[in-house]
Amino acid sequence: MIKTTAHITEIFSSLQGEGPHTGEAMTFVRFAGCSTGCRWCDSIDSIKTCVNYRVETPPKSKNFAILSNPVSMERLNGHLAYFTDDTISVTGGEPLEQADFLAIWLPTLKPAKRVLLETNGIEASALQKISRLIDIISMDIKLPSSTGRKDYWQEHAAFLSKALSSGKETYVKIVVTSDTSSKDLQEAIKLVTSTNKFLPVILQSASITDKFNLKVSDEQMQSFARLCNLWLPNVSIMTQMHKEAGLL
Numbered sequence: 265m266i267k268t269t270a271h272i273t274e275i276f277s278s279l280q281g282e283g284p285h286t287g288e289a290m291t292f293v294r295f296a297g298c299s300t301g302c303r304w305c306d307s308i309d310s311i312k313t314c315v316n317y318r319v320e321t322p323p324k325s326k327n328f329a330i331l332s333n334p335v336s337m338e339r340l341n342g343h344l345a346y347f348t349d350d351t352i353s354v355t356g357g358e359p360l361e362q363a364d365f366l367a368i369w370l371p372t373l374k375p376a377k378r379v380l381l382e383t384n385g386i387e388a389s390a391l392q393k394i395s396r397l398i399d400i401i402s403m404d405i406k407l408p409s410s411t412g413r414k415d416y417w418q419e420h421a422a423f424l425s426k427a428l429s430s431g432k433e434t435y436v437k438i439v440v441t442s443d444t445s446s447k448d449l450q451e452a453i454k455l456v457t458s459t460n461k462f463l464p465v466i467l468q469s470a471s472i473t474d475k476f477n478l479k480v481s482d483e484q485m486q487s488f489a490r491l492c493n494l495w496l497p498n499v500s501i502m503t504q505m506h507k508e509a510g511l512l
């Protein structure tokens with residue numbers, strides 16, 4: 265059956281806070297649910313239990329209207345009609361866990377909008393369904409010593425291969441914490457060098473929350489960057505600019 269509704273958590277306009285497109289104005293559509301469960305994450309509401317979503321009304325006001333899930337494609341595009349940003353960030357949660365909906369919704373955004381997909385980089389077959397509809401792929405590599413969960417090396421390798429063969433702009437984000445091991449980082453470096461060592465790689469410190477306090481020190485971060493720089497020519501250290509600047 266064709267999936268014509270989705271569960272989302274919010275729609276808002278802000279500046280991109282991560283990666284090479286930091287500072288660009290975008291409309292964010294945050295999909296509900298993610299089964300990965302990184303220990304710092306505050307957006308892991310399951311798709312089934314996410315009863316409501318919020319829409320910034322009007323855009324850029326930081327005021328929100330609350331509505332009920334699921335949202336139909338028509339209602340979603342009705343909300344988006346008020347947002348004028350050229351780029352839509354399809355984020356989450358993990359949007360690729362609702363890839364069937366993306367496959368029918370994303371074509372309705374073209375050619376007017378550029379689409380940036382923010383993903384945990386695990387669901388290669390889901391990416392395959394929609395990669396032609398995406399302009400930019402922001403892919404995470406999840407280090408088990410950072411997330412506190414299992415490793416996804418095989419899944420990441422398959423995903424990266426699909427992302428690169430799509431020919432779309434792709435970059436890799438690696439979140440590090442004070443628990444991150446050099447061994448995991450070396451595994452991630454191997455993954456990138458075995459596909460395209462020139463890919464932009466962003467090392468990002470996990471943000472502190474009420475429930476999470478394993479912030480990487482400056483010295484640790486410099487040491488991780490030195491390790492990456494031994495093999496990768498395009499590594500940046502970045503923070504989550506939107507959180508530091510108090511943006512949505």
Ligand code: SF4
Nearest residue numbers: 298301302305357384
């Ligand atoms: S992959 Fe992303 S959305 Fe999923 S739990 Fe981790 S940080 Fe949260």
